[in-house]
Amino acid sequence: MSDFAEFSKLAVTLAPWRSQIVFVGGWAYRLYRYEPRAYKPDFAAIFTQDADVAFPARDALEGDIKEALVNAGFKEEPNFAGNFRPPAMRYTLGDEANGFYAEFLTPLTGSPMRRNSITKQFEPDATLANGGVVAQKLRHLEVLLHEPWLVTIPADESGLREAVADLRIPNPVSFIIQKLLIRDDRAREKRAQDVLYIYDALYLFSGGIEDDLLPVWKSLEATLTDAQRKSITAGIDVLFSRVNDLIREAVTIPTDRKIEPENMLKLCQNGFEELLGGA
Known part of the structure; x- marks a missing residue:
């Protein structure tokens, strides 16, 4: 499966949440060439194996994103970097090492620390559980959620033989x-x-x-x-x-x-x- 087909499969799987999520990072850069206002370049976009999916921290995501991803063939794996509680999750597709995967992100605003309701100790305010997934909180991510644009991957390039429409990107x-x-x-x-x-x-x-x-x-x-x-x-x-x-x-x-x-x-x-x- 090509990386575009893998990304398209992710986008189709997340269709029920499409109005709330924004594809950021390297995939936003790759998708810019489908924006009608963009100059059509004669060079390839830089390859990226990971897809970053962002959503506002204040929005409740209805339904179970994790279940949808698992049913579509994605495997949930914890990202233990930083020893955050709960750990952020990544969703891999296929068995290849260093293969395609998706991660969820949400803005970090205010203090970077929070008080644990059980231990009463302060800990990094680094992750957020929402819609069945655990997203990593990042500073300045709210900038990427401001007035996103819409793009459509045409059917002959999506890898799925169908257009993948109305993807929100920064x-x-x-x-x-x-x-x-x-x-x-x-x-x-x-x-x-x-x-x-x-x-x-x-x-x-x-x-x-x-x-x-x-x-x-x-x-x-x-x-x-x-x-x-x-x-x-x-x-x-x-x-x-x-x-x-x-x-x-x-x-x-x-x-x-x-x-x-x-x-x-x-x-x-x-x-x-x-x-x-x-x-």
Whole structure:
């Protein structure tokens, strides 16, 4: 089964919750090419084996997502990283090592600690059980849930011989801004990948910044805290004020195209100037 067929199977399985969930992370980036407002590139999207599914922490997810996934052939496995209670779960498809899997995410707001009602001790507020699954809580994830866009995977590309319609993904502005906000929490190799993600998102939607992206930014900006606004400005300065090692690493990630570091920097600088007024 191809990775697109695996993702499509996940999306079809989660159809009853489609109006409440948003596909974020690397799969959102891959799905941007199905957005009618995106430039149609002649290069492939970066491969990703995991699908991140986000939902608002305040929303109750009716029904049992875990049961639906298990019935569709997914296997539930705990992710013990961080020793969180309860542990976040991942849902794998197939028996191959390092194969396709899905994880659930939800925003972390407020204090990162909570008081355990049984032990009376404070512990990380890192996971949330909802709809039969356990999601990991992440800071700044609410940015990705702001005004999501809809895309459809056409039948001839879904791997299922049917279109997979109305998938909610982050709008490109939220996608880019969240990458800036989480930069200090990312491993170095992930930072370089995020620089490439930002560049590609600005590249794909460069023709519609004023008409399509600027109104989204104005709407999103109104929801941000002062600390987040300052972090965005600092992130642009750290990542895109000059050609740096992260940009040099980012341009080496694609294997089917050549990007000059100076061209990556210039496009990003121009994109942020047009979108954020230089932030």
